Amino acid sequence: MSRLNADARHRIRLEVNGRAVEGEAEPRMLLTDFLRHTLGLTGTHVGCEHGVCGACTIQIDGAPARACLTLAVQVDGAKLHTVEGLAPEPGRLSVLQEAFRRHHALQCGFCTAGILMSLDWYLRQTPDPGEVELREFLGGHLCRCTGYVPIVAAALDAAKRLRDA
Amino acid sequence: MKSAPFDYVRVGSLAEAHAVLAAEGGDAAVIAGGQTLVPLLSMRMARPKVLVDIMRVPELAVIVAENDSIRVGAAVRQAELLAWPELGASQPLLALALPWVGHAQTRARGTVCGSIALADPSAELPLCLVALGGDVVLSSKGGRRTVAADDFFTGLMSTDRRDDELIEAVRFPGRRTSEGFAFREFARRHGDFAIVACAAVANEKVLRLAIGGVADRPVARDFKGLDGAALDDALDAFASELDARDDLHATADYRRMLVRKLGRTTIEEARRCRA
Amino acid sequence: MSWVGQSIERVEDAALLTGRGRYIDDLGTPPGTLHAAILRSPHAHAMIRDIRTDAARAAKGVTAVITAAEVTRLGGPLLAGIRAPIQCWPIAVERVRYVGEPVAVVVAADRYLAEDALDLIEVDYEPLACVVHPRDALDPTSAVLHAGLKSNIASDRSFRYGDPEKAFAEAAHRIAVAVHYPRNSCTPIETYGVVADYDPWEDAYDILANFQGPFSIHPVIARALKVPGNRLRLRTPPDSGGSFGVKQGVFPYIALMGIAARVAGRPVKWIEDRLEHLAASVSATNRMISLEAAVAADGRVTALAWDQVEDVGAHIRAPEPATLYRMHGNLTGAYDIRNVSVRNRVVLTNKTPTGLNRGFGGPQVYYALERLMQRIAIELRLDPLDVIRRNLVPSGAFPYKTATGGLLDSGDYPAAVAAAVEDGGLAALKVRQTSARAEGRLYGIGYTAVVEPSVSNMGYITTVLTPEERRKAGPKNGAQATATIALDPAGAVSVHIASVPQGQGHRTVVAQIVADALGLAPKDIRVVTEMDTARDAWSIASGNYSSRFAPAVCGAVQLAAERIKAKLSRAAAAQLNVPAGEIEFAGGRVHARHNPDNALPFGRLAAASHWAPGTVADGDHALRETVFWTPPQLAAPGEDDDINSSLCHGFIFDFCGVEVDCVTGELRIDKYVTMHDCGRVLHPGMVAGQVTGGFAHALGAAVYEEFVYGDDGSFRTGTFADYLLPTTMEVPTPVILHYESPSPFTPLGAKGVGEGNCMSTPVCLANAVADALGIAEIDLPLSPAKLAALLPRGAP
Structure with missing residues (x-):
């Protein structure tokens, strides 16, 4: 049993996008702040800080989760995936990212990282989703720009291409 | 919107958890999935001095089918229970209700016991626990006790848990032979807390309907043997007994109306399911 | 075939899809930047009897606490478009008038510490009767919000066009509706953000904010900071997480954080949180x-x-x-x-x-x-x-x-x-x-x-004034759109527009327009949209509002492209020995219409005014063109x-x-x-x-x-x-x-x-x-x- 003092910073070691990283955080530091301002991974965005909008969604130990509902100290030793790790290489987008671009499934792009991280997981669990179940799954994300229509189209298109690949 | 400072203790065993809770009492808060606690911290509506993280206690992270019931440990996430292969056969009501709990992204972290501990009157899992007549296993340095669901929820977001106690597990009765279940919920949007949620259990002994979202806690009633107009009358009486309130999204009248209509639909569905 | 009219992929998207967007909270700040948190009113209407900030000032990591005392000493009120004896400040002065109104600002080493110190500020409020419904605001006996007004009616104007009395008198039917449209807001997923700095030796502010325009607000902020416009350098980040009008409302915080930076003597950053945004950013009427x-x-x-x-x-x-x-x-x-x-x-x-x-x-x-x-x-x-x-x-x-x-x-x-x-x-x-x-x-x-x-x-806003008041104030009209096209020494084309996009893909559409005009592909055109009022061409109508991008900004881009094309055409005509009217731009080349082999690479022609201005006639130097366009109909x-x-x-x-x-x-x-x-x-x-x-x-x-x-x-x-x-x-x-x-x-x-x-x-x-x-x-x-x-x- 270890007690981390409120006023001190504590070393946190974890794996992000396949790489071992570490940083220091007070117990109260949110994972969003840790990712963005300690590790410099600013692709994960903060939209509401109370777990509703989904902009900060990342993958923790293989499942989508709200980084703003998580303390940095909770993920010590965990494996995280963030939007920075989605593209296979610089200059080449993933199938899902390409589908988003093709369908104009983003405008301001602020909510997009969270949606991508959710869908990246979902399409591996559910390779051939129906539109209704896909929409139900995406219900955990708020987008103010697109009206969702092109997001749903992009996700269904990506699912098909991933199945055909 | 940043939390006030707190110490953080990650316990590795039940005994450690009990020791910290015994020492800190009401100044400590248990964190499991954190899906409700963390925003409360961020809004400074919760200001514990110490946070006790129980997620790495091995004995709390298990689902056990035992003696006609399903015991869900305090570190079991909602998504884990939903993905448990035996869930559909062991307790269909949970399989029906769990997809209504938040969203996939919060079920992946949020725990079953955490939702019970919070005792939100609109939440699905406390409702199921009451509908099924399950119980809550509480433990502390001083020992272990089991509290029936009806006694555990004592009011709006309040429970029978003492400050030095940990919810170690909840136990949902398993499916009995020839038992039917139904779950219905009406919310403004899918994934929101319910305006009215209904869970029904029908077997040869009881026809229980539990209602969430209306009173200050989930409430169950037996409607065995009632049908037609008599059932309507009984539901009317039940609806007016529940202390419904007006809030942003619905009036008390509206809630009572939903109890009658949605409640009846749910009862009928549970009966059909049994047959 | 033209690029305009095609749904080409957006140039913006690859960065946004890979987490490389540059929103305000993603950008680096100067070393030593401090972080602000705002204490807000819990009352809808109350007098502020006392504010005690000593404990907050002494708290861990705190550099400064700013209240109305500092803001009224160093700044001025925010001007409004109405003639009335009332003042609007970016912080509550003497009384609070809505839940969420700023009362004090703490500047500290980080946001967590700043919020800790907010807890230590004590404010004595004396609650007043409040007015919530507009129906009650019409009631002459309701509590008055602004003493200078004597009532809660700030403006009352009547207008008459044609002969409505006659039409009503002669009408077969009179049919009426009474409605109350409720309050709501488009709530972009990114909240407000400001990074402010103040240089005491130049008495100048340099402020980055995810403001969206209109830049008619720039002089309002400059007045509130008591500096001439050229001492308020207002910049916007490259990306903004949506606005829908809402981010116009960041402007009081631009003034407030400017003053906070001045008091703290250090750059100050403030990122609004969602609770602040919902309660106190802005709302539709x-x-x-x-x-x-x-x-x-x-x-x-x-x-x-x-x-x-x-x-x-x-x-x-x-x-x-x-x-x-x-x-x-x-x-x-x-x-x-x-x-x-x-x-x-x-x-x-x-x-x-x-x-x-x-x-x-x-x-x-x-x-x-x-x-x-x-x-x-x-x-x-x-x-x-x-x-x-x-x-x-x-x-x-x-x-x-x-x-x-x-x-x-x-x-x-x-x-x-x-x-x-x-x-x-x-x-x-x-x-x-x-x-x-x-x-x-x-x-x-x-x-x-x-x-x-x-x-x-x-x-149009001056319609609220009487014709007499308008005559006194001087006429206001028009809407200047701006676009700048520059050719660099390698003959590449850059465009700057003052449209401050909030996710609408302006860079893509502008590249399509200029590519069409100059016979290039959109990928050949680089478009920059972040704003810097110290360097860029702008006017009061600049910004992203009233759906002006496609009609006005794109129009200005087209005019700028035509202007630079005309110069290039004349320069090309001289080199290709054909009349300028026969010069065509296509496929990255500039050629004579009737003899496509008589051609120049676009890049060489475009670079000529840098490397060999002597070969280009005076007046035809094609280096940089800025167009200001305002339609005469306004x-x-x-x-x-x-x-x-x-x-x-x-x-x-x-x-x-x-x-x-x-x-x-x-x-x-x-x-x-x-x-x-x-x-x-x-x-x-x-x-x-x-x-x-x-x-x-x-x-x-x-x-x-x-x-x-x-x-x-x-x-x-x-x-x-x-x-x-x-x-x-x-x-x-x-x-x-x-x-x-x-x-x-x-x-x-x-x-x-x-x-x-x-x-x-x-x-x-x-x-x-x-x-x-x-x-x-x-x-x-x-x-x-x-x-x-x-x-x-x-x-x-």
Whole structure:
């Protein structure tokens, strides 16, 4: 049993996008702040800080989760995936990212990282989703720009291409 | 919107958890999935001095089918229970209700016991626990006790848990032979807390309907043997007994109306399911 | 084949999809930057008797605490567009007037420590009676918010166009509606952000903010910081996480954080959190409207009498009361109505101040007007669609001058309606309604026709002043759009525009336009959109609002491209020995029309004025061209208060079929058809994005979203669990149709398209619900509990 003092910073070691990283955080530091301002991974965005909008969604130990509902100290030793790790290489987008671009499934792009991280997981669990179940799954994300229509189209298109690949 | 400072203790065993809770009492808060606690911290509506993280206690992270019931440990996430292969056969009501709990992204972290501990009157899992007549296993340095669901929820977001106690597990009765279940919920949007949620259990002994979202806690009633107009009358009486309130999204009248209509639909569905 | 008109992939997207966006909170800050948190009022209306900040100042990591004392000493009030003896400050001075109003700012080493110190500030409040509903603000006995005013009515103007009294006297029928449009906001997913720095030796501010314009606010901020405009360098980040008008409202915080940085002696960063945003950023206005029509027996409307009470909240914050006047030139909507009377009152209440929000005045106006058109049909037992059709501005009447002074630039409204009815399948929808009703289901059809204004006349707000006051203040009019095209020494093309995009893909469309003009591909053009008022070409109309990008900014880009092309043509003509008129630009080359082999690479020609200016005739040096373009049609308000409030007027005709659940009252949209005439479509994919996005906002406003206040002025929708945004589960896919009437007033023929559905859709849904339930009165939001209470007797 270890007690981390409120006023001190504590070393946190974890794996992000396949790489071992570490940083220091007070117990109260949110994972969003840790990712963005300690590790410099600013692709994960903060939209509401109370777990509703989904902009900060990342993958923790293989499942989508709200980084703003998580303390940095909770993920010590965990494996995280963030939007920075989605593209296979610089200059080449993933199938899902390409589908988003093709369908104009983003405008301001602020909510997009969270949606991508959710869908990246979902399409591996559910390779051939129906539109209704896909929409139900995406219900955990708020987008103010697109009206969702092109997001749903992009996700269904990506699912098909991933199945055909 | 940043939390006030707190110490953080990650316990590795039940005994450690009990020791910290015994020492800190009401100044400590248990964190499991954190899906409700963390925003409360961020809004400074919760200001514990110490946070006790129980997620790495091995004995709390298990689902056990035992003696006609399903015991869900305090570190079991909602998504884990939903993905448990035996869930559909062991307790269909949970399989029906769990997809209504938040969203996939919060079920992946949020725990079953955490939702019970919070005792939100609109939440699905406390409702199921009451509908099924399950119980809550509480433990502390001083020992272990089991509290029936009806006694555990004592009011709006309040429970029978003492400050030095940990919810170690909840136990949902398993499916009995020839038992039917139904779950219905009406919310403004899918994934929101319910305006009215209904869970029904029908077997040869009881026809229980539990209602969430209306009173200050989930409430169950037996409607065995009632049908037609008599059932309507009984539901009317039940609806007016529940202390419904007006809030942003619905009036008390509206809630009572939903109890009658949605409640009846749910009862009928549970009966059909049994047959 | 031109690039314009194609849905090419956006140049913006790869960065945004890979986490490489550069939003304000993603950018590095200078070493030593401090972080601000704001203490906000828990009271709707109270005197501030004392503020004790000693403990906060002594707290860990705290550098400074700023209150009204510092702000009034170092700054000035925020100017508003109305002549009244009241002041609006970026922080509460002596009294608080709404829940969430800033009371103190803590500047500390990080945001966590700053919030810790907020807990230590003690404020003694003496609560006052408050005014929440605009109806109460009209009551002369209500508590007065601003002592200088003597009442809560900040403006009361009446207007008369044509001869409304005569029309009403002669009318066969008088039909009226009374509505109250509720408060809501488009709540972008990114909140406000400001990074401010102050140089005491130059007495100059350098402030980065995700402000969206209009830059008419720049002089307002400079005045509030007590510096001349050239000592306020206002910059915007490359990316912004949505705005929809809302980020205009960051400007009081630009002033506040500027002062905080000055007091702290260090750069100060503030990122608004969501609770702050919901409670205290900005809101659309709520408005009480009584609207009466003089109607002939056949349903023709001969006059309108508007009575509008606009609730701007606790302060008149610039550019308010613009929401009330933006639609003034098109108060007759899509209809040919020649007689209009208007009474406009602006009232103050103990709620968050209002400002820009998508639709800006349109949702309120059309809610009344289109509810009225439905009531006329029902009361006269006519088909609602026939009443709309009978009153439309006729084909061939364009440009059409409205009674209130608007100039409808182009369109064919009857033809667009006919196309929508046919292509949108109205006949089939009516069959669905008939069969649904036969089954006892509550199914309704709604219609709306609206005119969507775009490119605001910067002078329209002065319509709130009397002609006498306007004469004294001097005329205000026009709307300068700017674009700069530069050729670099390698012959590559760069463009800068002052459009401050918030996700609309401006860089892509501008690249398409310039590529077309210069015979290049969009990938050859680099477009920069971040703003820096110290370096860039800009004017008061710069920014991203009133749907001005496609019509105005793209127009300015086109003119700049033509100007640089003309110079390059003359230089090429000299080298290729052909008349300039025969020079063509295509495929990255510049060639003679009749001899394509007689050609130059574009890059060499474009670089010539850098490397060999002696070979280019004087006046033809093509290096950098900046165009300022303001359309002549945007004149100042006339002596008769006639005002062309906007340059372009798109047309929208919507219809929909909805079902209301007989038990729960839940609204289900069966089908929604929206016909748009937005002039020439520059990028169909983006136009579709604007329509579906606007539709989702409108659906939110119509069904889910409302800023709710208690009778005591408490704010009851302070989280995203209370203020409900529609998700994928709630937003259906609308059928989008187009009818294209290019605008004769814009260089590319384009009109705005981003706001129309926020104007047409809420009332279209309300009309359908009214039809389904057979009710005469319905206000938003169309929540299930509300509709369940309105279910017809005998419903199951």
